[in-house]
Amino acid sequence: MPNCIPIIKAVTLKVGSLRQPVITKYQLAKLIFDLLADSDYQGQPLCTRKEFPVQNDFSRVLKELLDTGILTENRNFPSRSVFNIIGKESKSPGEIACIVDPFAYVSHLSAMDYHGLTDRLPKILYLTSLSSLEWSKAANEKMEQDFAIHINEYESSGFPKLQRIKISKIKVVFRILCHSIKLSIKGMTHEKTNQLRHGCGAQGVA
Template identity: 35%
Template structure:
């Protein structure tokens, strides 16, 4: 296998580099991080002892990882990603993937959210050109990455690279990208058979009442809730109950109870959060309207 790979490229590869190149191809990951590349090097060194790879030591050092990376780069097996630059490694022997897959591979802390998630869940008939992502703020993201690294590392293994937070470019694979950072990152789930992480169905409904402008506007949101909220009531109530913003619970409570006639003890408990004020509007992007919900303390300006 090593001889086969080496023969395809003008630069002669060592047995170890050729085997590593084949491991990357078989993994079918078009982009990986520097830490991810090091994990493949570690797996190479930890492989069967009958492989004639002529390794210099039992465990790879940072210089071993760097040397193998340079060899594969010179041979054309890996390169710089056209959108993320040097932030991630592009595996040239693996076919590329759409933007939503690439962003989740490049940044393990982000997930598809808002109108983009609504489309993924089949809640909207709109086809947003912009891919909307949510991710933790920098301190939270660093802690999340550190936790992931600690889980991945084996006994005696050290990460030879510092933690890096990937900056998403304005466009990935010719699709505009908007990345939102928040201290209160929501819940997400990975789509089966895909690298894409998307906000849970409950979180997606919560995002609608927290940031209507990123979900097609409140009028569109009400249409979606009227069509789908009954099917996902438990998930919606559980997610909305975690909201740190009281107005989100008031908006959700109004739609569920006054428009759809749905209620339960949790929804009832949200009424205690209501308070009068000109800024309390069903649609935060429209002017205050005189029609008012006394129960939910909301201007019904939709």
């Protein structure tokens, strides 16, 4: 296919354009799926004839990104669930936490620190998120929104689904303190957490 762009190059460019220090397995899967489903990157066709990707496509691209150092595993989280993006500096534990949990927000003293309302340097990152039942419901709704008419193709592709990632401790590069996490589980709806998210300025595929 003349003047086409390899999928690994397209993914690398797309990942490099994200304004966030880490990417979750689900976010990466969505990025790869969207590129392959569209069959182009910024108007340039991809070197593929597939209409929709399959599980091997995700595994192959992830392996290549890890082998080339574009991504590295973030050891603060379960194996192969969160990856550091090369050249992207971690700004704060709260930023990373809110990328990893799309339904969490920084709360209590941590929110005051983020907004400059306290001189105290918190050693604990306070997060509030959904209960397990509400989280699962919100995750299903988000996947339906993310893939719209292609949700059935995504679910049958074998690509990773949006699942809760355990957050216990986040060590941020170039920061002295390791922040332990205090997670508050509230019986709130997805809509309420969207209204209350503080310090969650991550942008990109999340």
